[in-house]
Amino acid sequence: MKRLMLGMLMSLFAVGMIGCSSASEAGSSSGSKEDGPVKIRIGIGYATEEPLWLMSAAPELTKYNGDKYELEFQQFRANADRLNAYRAGQLEGGSLGQGALIMAADQGVDLKVVASIAKDTPNKGFNFPFMAKKGSGLESAKDLKGKTIGIPDFKSPTDMWARTALRNAGLDPDKDVKFSVLPTPAVEESIKSGKIDAGLVPQPFYAELEPKGELQTVFTSKDGVPVDEDFLSLFFNPKFISENEEAFQAFIEDYQATMKYYLENEKEARQKLLDKEFVLADQEIYLNMLDSNRSEDLSLNRESWEEVQQIMLEEKWIENKVDLDKLLDESYLK
Structure with missing residues (x-):
């Protein structure tokens, strides 16, 4: 399996055109018991x-891996590639962002959607900051006109976070600012x-940059x-x-x-994960950085799906409401 590199965080969020063949048509090539x-x-990011x-990385933590099922990860940089592989019957499931799942x-x-992997919770765990040069005078979203x-x-998700923060500050994201798409590792130098x-x-870029004091958070x-x-x-x-x-x-x-x-x-x-080289990062930074909030029982927050879907409708990213009762299935969680 390819090494999992923390330096690629937001490539997970890329949303593109979805392929043509159907996972339900392709079915599963997995063997029976x-x-x-x-x-x-x-499919993972x-x-x-x-x-x-x-x-x-630590199969000894599992009870049934290798007995009732055999786990295989396939790594993808973009959502579109992951979804295309899924629809071609090459995957049984995968990780994906909330908005990308609604769009799919x-x-x-x-x-x-059967379980949560990570949450973005107000005042709990890591919330994603948008940062600017210290002393730039950019103190909040309203200063970004x-x-x-x-x-x-x-x-x-990052586009949605920025657009809604700007709207909440009284700005029009389509008229008052410009957006530039660039890879996460290039953000620090692009700001400077x-x-x-x-x-x-x-993360882990924030954990590396914050102590330097060269950048400041504008909004999250x-x-x-x-x-x-x-x-x-x-x-799945x-x-x-x-x-x-x-x-x-x-x-x-x-x-x-x-x-x-x-x-x-x-x-x-x-x-x-470091020992098995699933993650390549500075050990001290990685071991001590603030993580995203997570659900111990893997449960989903139905209210947030409603709210995110409404934002996507208002932004015209989707045309119709998705049936969340059909999309979300927590029946296998205990």
Whole structure:
């Protein structure tokens, strides 16, 4: 498996055009229990998925991995690639942002959101800051009129956070500011050189930059969307679930147990990921940085899905309301 690199955080948020073939048409190529453990192929990103990665990095934490199911991760930099692989029947499921999942459902992709991976919760855990040069006079979103904001991609959670924060400050994001799409590792230098005035700084970059005192926070993700977002969630193919219920239930139970271990032993869990080179980062920074809020039982916040969907409708990112009762399925959580 390719090494998981923390330096690529916001590539997880990229949203593009979705492929043409259907996962429900392609079905699952996983074997049955009679042939051995059921293979579960999961499309993952490059950051914020530590409890999920831990299931592979430390299989001793799981009860059924290798018995009832066999876990296989496939790494993708962009949502579009992950969704195309899923619709081609090359994946049973994957990690994806809340907005991207709603957009995928709006475009007819057959999937079920079954568990939370990470949340973006007001005043709890890490909230994503948009930062500017210290002394620039940019103290809040209202100061950004006529300025350029750096984001990883359009129609992404970061784009939504910025646009709603600007609207909340009385600005029109379509007229009063410019957006520049650039990779996360380039944000610091782009701010310092004046290419952009403010930009998103995720972990672990924030943990590295904040002590230097060269940049300051202008606003955060929660100034834009002040609700408990299921910012990163786990989705699966409904057909795979129905045809492999025992294996899927075993996987969910192991994921819950691994999440519990991660939350109770965060430094030890992160060290396991460093030791197995699932994460390549400065050890001191990675072990001590503030993490996103997470749900121990993997539960989803239905209210936040309603709120995020409403924002997406207002921004005209989706045309119709998605049936959230059909999209969200927590029936396998205990």
